[in-house]
Amino acid sequence: MSDLVMAAAVVVGIPAALVGYILGVEFVLRIFPQQRRSKVRPWLWILPAGLFVFVFLIYPAIGTLIDSFKDRRSEDFVGLANYEYVFTNRDVIGAIGNNVLWLILFTALTVGFGLIIAILLDRVRYESAAKSVIFLPMAISFVAAGVIWSVVYAYDPPGSSQTGPLNAIVTGLGGNPVSWLRNGSTGTYALIIIGVWMWTGFCMVILSAGLKGISVELLEAARVDGANEWHVFRHIILPLLMPTIAVVSTTMIIIALKAFDIVYVTTNGNFGTDVLANRMYNELFNFSQFGRAAAIAIVLMLAIAPILVANVRRFREQEAIR
Amino acid sequence: MTGAGSPGTMVPPVTQGGRPIGQIRSGPQRSRAPRPRVMIHLVILAMMAVWLLPTAGLLINSFRTAADSSATGWWTALLPPYEFTLDNYAAVLNQSGLADAFINSLFISIPATIIPVVVAAFAAYAFAWMDFPYKNALFVVVIGLLVIPLQLTLIPVLRLFATFGIAGEFLAVWLAHTGYGLPFALYLLRNYMGGLPKEVFESAAIDGASPATAFFRLALPMSVPAIASLAIFQFLWTWNDLLVSLIYIGFNIENQPLTLKVANLVNSQGGGIHLLTAAAFVTMILPLIVFFGLQRFFVRGITGGAVKG
Numbered sequence: 001m002s003d004l005v006m007a008a009a010v011v012v013g014i015p016a017a018l019v020g021y022i023l024g025v026e027f028v029l030r031i032f033p034q035q036r037r038s039k040v041r042p043w044l045w046i047l048p049a050g051l052f053v054f055v056f057l058i059y060p061a062i063g064t065l066i067d068s069f070k071d072r073r074s075e076d077f078v079g080l081a082n083y084e085y086v087f088t089n090r091d092v093i094g095a096i097g098n099n100v101l102w103l104i105l106f107t108a109l110t111v112g113f114g115l116i117i118a119i120l121l122d123r124v125r126y127e128s129a130a131k132s133v134i135f136l137p138m139a140i141s142f143v144a145a146g147v148i149w150s151v152v153y154a155y156d157p158p159g160s161s162q163t164g165p166l167n168a169i170v171t172g173l174g175g176n177p178v179s180w181l182r183n184g185s186t187g188t189y190a191l192i193i194i195g196v197w198m199w200t201g202f203c204m205v206i207l208s209a210g211l212k213g214i215s216v217e218l219l220e221a222a223r224v225d226g227a228n229e230w231h232v233f234r235h236i237i238l239p240l241l242m243p244t245i246a247v248v249s250t251t252m253i254i255i256a257l258k259a260f261d262i263v264y265v266t267t268n269g270n271f272g273t274d275v276l277a278n279r280m281y282n283e284l285f286n287f288s289q290f291g292r293a294a295a296i297a298i299v300l301m302l303a304i305a306p307i308l309v310a311n312v313r314r315f316r317e318q319e320a321i322r
Numbered sequence: 323m324t325g326a327g328s329p330g331t332m333v334p335p336v337t338q339g340g341r342p343i344g345q346i347r348s349g350p351q352r353s354r355a356p357r358p359r360v361m362i363h364l365v366i367l368a369m370m371a372v373w374l375l376p377t378a379g380l381l382i383n384s385f386r387t388a389a390d391s392s393a394t395g396w397w398t399a400l401l402p403p404y405e406f407t408l409d410n411y412a413a414v415l416n417q418s419g420l421a422d423a424f425i426n427s428l429f430i431s432i433p434a435t436i437i438p439v440v441v442a443a444f445a446a447y448a449f450a451w452m453d454f455p456y457k458n459a460l461f462v463v464v465i466g467l468l469v470i471p472l473q474l475t476l477i478p479v480l481r482l483f484a485t486f487g488i489a490g491e492f493l494a495v496w497l498a499h500t501g502y503g504l505p506f507a508l509y510l511l512r513n514y515m516g517g518l519p520k521e522v523f524e525s526a527a528i529d530g531a532s533p534a535t536a537f538f539r540l541a542l543p544m545s546v547p548a549i550a551s552l553a554i555f556q557f558l559w560t561w562n563d564l565l566v567s568l569i570y571i572g573f574n575i576e577n578q579p580l581t582l583k584v585a586n587l588v589n590s591q592g593g594g595i596h597l598l599t600a601a602a603f604v605t606m607i608l609p610l611i612v613f614f615g616l617q618r619f620f621v622r623g624i625t626g627g628a629v630k631g
Contacts, residue, residue: 300471
């Protein structure tokens with residue numbers, strides 16, 4: 001009950017407090033001469049957001065960087081020992097390898113399927129219904145997706161009736177049932193497919209929006225000139241969509257590198273399916289190795305850094321056009 | 323969804339020829355492509371089936387008895403005799419505590435949606451329409467923060483919460499979600515507000531309107547579409563989030579949201595597939611309603627970087 005009061009206070013109180021803050025700022029600013037006002041005002045307007053960003057993103061990122069050079073309790077400096085661990089421990093290297101697999105396959109499949117579906121759906125009347133179907137998994141949690149796919153991948157011993165559709169097909173074709181998730185050779189691929197199922201809709205929506213931006217006249221002109229559909233795709237659609245494809249791909253790469261929930265819920269990193277983000281969680285909460293956990297987080301950040309640079313560069317270009 | 327945090331999307335403007343982007347459009351007025359062949363329809367229908375069947379299987383299993391779902395595949399339930407039951411739902415809502423967890427999820431998501439949207443709105447307006455030194459440099463920092471992994475912040479923030487004695491409390495999660503959601507919120511709203519017509523604000527200033535008046539009377543009402551997209555997005559992130567709750571609520575069972583409860587059910591093998599499927603569907607109900615009810619805003623939020631008025 002006290003929680004309910006608190007939630008109500010927060011839902012109404014915080015927006016009210018912020019509105020009050022802005023009105024208060026304007027009131028106080030009246031003391032200043034006109035010229036000073038417009039110099040001080042912007043800083044006061046961005047202050048609340050700035051505080052949140054500093055406390056929850058910038059300060060902790062610096063803290064983690066420092067922790068990564070300290071021991072398991074973050075007391076004494078240990079030099080590069082934690083990084084040495086990250087790049088020499090077999091389990092962590094295995095997790096890095098899986099992240100690379102995620103990065104390549106997840107990105108290629110989500111962007112590839114997204115592009116194919118966007119182009120195919122552009123040609124049919126039931127486009128919006130079909131899009132909703134592909135897009136739907138975006139709305140649900142990785143936890144729910146994990147349960148959904150544990151049914152798809154369900155394994156029953158050979159000879160018994162298979163409750164999972166995938167193994168029912170395999171046995172129906174005369175094969176032996178496969179334990180898709182608990183098996184070193186298929187586990188990571190099975191998890192990546194879950195991710196692809198969830199994120200293809202995202203790629204499709206953005207690529208489709210890009211596709212709609214290509215002028216109909218251009219496509220018609222090419223066809224009138226005798227270009228076949230493959231040529232239209234290869235020489236007109238693909239080059240014009242390239243900037244959009246690049247953006248979608250970088251987003252997918254970030255998701256692949258940060259993959260956590262799906263692994264945590266389905267296998268918890270066992271059976272050779274571990275990834276860095278899950279390994280970090282285990283170092284933190286199961287092994288109490290703060291230094292190593294911090295070092296893994298920094299490695300993740302370094303892997304993402306090139307994309308960060310690319311995003312900033314793209315932002316600068318967009319601003320220049322603006 | 324990726325747990326918490328923005329997907330870090332920066333979509334270049336894809337408006338050409340004045341067509342609005344971010345809408346699921348169907349039935350183009352003029353042919354964009356030749357009439358589809360049968361093959362294309364078959365490929366599309368096959369893909370739709372692949373995308374729908376996993377969820378359909380979950381839904382069907384959640385209404386089957388324990389004995390049935392552990393003995394035969396869900397597709398066998400499509401043939402008579404029909405034996406469906408609501409027992410699984412009764413069991414997860416009561417014994418497994420999912421009814422309480424549902425309330426907890428609402429408790430977490432609603433404030434964790436409202437706070438960042440409000441905080442971001444003021445700052446986004448300042449970034450869009452006020453001049454100050456280092457403005458672009460500061461916004462570049464925001465762009466950079468769009469992609470940083472939450473893992474980078476967990477340990478120091480957890481220590482901070484422990485110091486203030488709020489680890490495990492809702493307040494911790496509200497604050498964390500606000501911080502994590504802000505870069506995307508700032509990015510989306512600043513782009514949208516920056517695209518509003520300049521004349522509106524100039525004439526308001528000439529008429530003597532203060533920046534606060536211009537913000538509350540003009541910028542805010544005109545930005546409702548972007549705010550709606552952002553709110554829906556933030557709500558779904560926080561509702562679907564596992565990582566933030568796992569770290570900052572953790573073992574405080576009373577405050578655990580749905581995702582955390584169901585993840586624990588899965589890990590502890592607590593209950594057969596009949597219970598897990600029902601539990602998973604309970605977590606999906608609200609997102610599905612939001613998705614089907616507000617799809618237009620949802621899509622616009624995704625193509626957000628490109629939204630320009």
